Amino acid sequence: MPTQPIATLSERQTLSEQVYNDIKEAIIAGELIQGAKITEDELAKKYGISRGPLREALRRLESIRLLIKIPHAGMRVVTLTPEMIEEIYIVREALEGMSARLAAERMTDEEIEDLRNLLVRHSSNIDKSDGKQYFQREGDLDFHFRIAQASNNQWLMDLLSSELYQLLRMCRHRTSQAPARPTKALTEHKQIVEAIASRDAELAEMLMRRHISGAWKTVEILLKEELSEGALQNDTVTKQ
Template identity: 50%
Template sequence: MSVTILENRSQTATRADDAFDCLQTAIVKGDLAPGEKVGEIDLCERFALTRGPLREALGRLESRGLLIRRPHAGFKVVSISGDELVELYRIREAMEGLAAQQAAERMTDEEITDLLALLDRHEEMVDQAQGQAYYQHEGDYDFHYRIAMGSRNRKLSQMLLGDLYYMVRMYRYRLSTSAGRPHKALREHRSIADAISQRDGELARFLMQRHINAARLNIENKIQSGSLTL
């Protein structure tokens, strides 16, 4: 195989990754709204993408459960009902509470130091957004991802970081833009991280469950007031 062919394949893969990152961020931030119908031509024009990388990105987003393929009609951004979203947060409350407890027991000292440093970077980001948003990229930049991985519980992390993770990210960002919520969420994250650094699993579990419970109550209030559309 020639070097030129390998380079072309590498460039195509990079463009597909860029297209995927672009569209996933648009979904998470609500630029592509839940339930919105999307087509290839529109997406190419809207996000300055080319068809090949776009199609690969659409397939990956479908596999993550963020897009639904409609026969002969393109794709639709996934959407859920208010009741389903509340139930997702109830599931998170139980599962992430356990993850926080086990993270306190199993994370290495170096991982905990990195977790605390991550929150320092998050604080800088929230300040740059003037306290109006708390957007966390997926993976290692995400506080909740770090906790799930730090639990060293393979089955638990698989459940938390599968389709549930990507679905919840769609709503976490939208909810983080509530007045005062970014700084409050950051303070709650710091309290959880402090409990983990003290190796206090019971406290870490309690604080994580309270953190997610507060988010769920916020969702319920917003749905009731009509200020959150799903």
């Protein structure tokens, strides 16, 4: 009986990286629901990967807080409580406001034009979803990521581009599909870019903070609706 070829170290790393990204995006998009138990056997079968590369991917996801280990319960997808989300948005408003201020002072004209072009692409994507969705891909295709990088402040870049970034993406995914939010968010992004282009650091910071604050208000409404629906369902079950 022929034996399976042994994967080289580089091949295992490539597999681990691919599965890491696949699971990460599944968590961000809610395909792997918050609080869901992570079962290695199921994931290994789903992604056609051996335990070694899978475990490395899971360790990385744990390091950026998308997965957590619970004593006697195993590994689960992180659950973002209302309190945790509020705290994240408070930090986000302060950090991203400062990023926008510094970006207005430090971005080159070419970088600003690239940012405008990015928003043109985002506008096209929103149109394709009939205005129902504004979910940005990770990294350079993400408006907020680009602003953080443009600050040229290593502390801000590290804080906004590491573990906090992925939790923020989970939060932002909630608002990206809220009614009227995609178009409003795009308009606000354009206003921020124009403030940066005008080198008005104070205005850029104010607009960014207002933008983040508005996003939090949207999330807060969604959370209240979810709690209300959950209470209604529980009441219905009790009466049955």
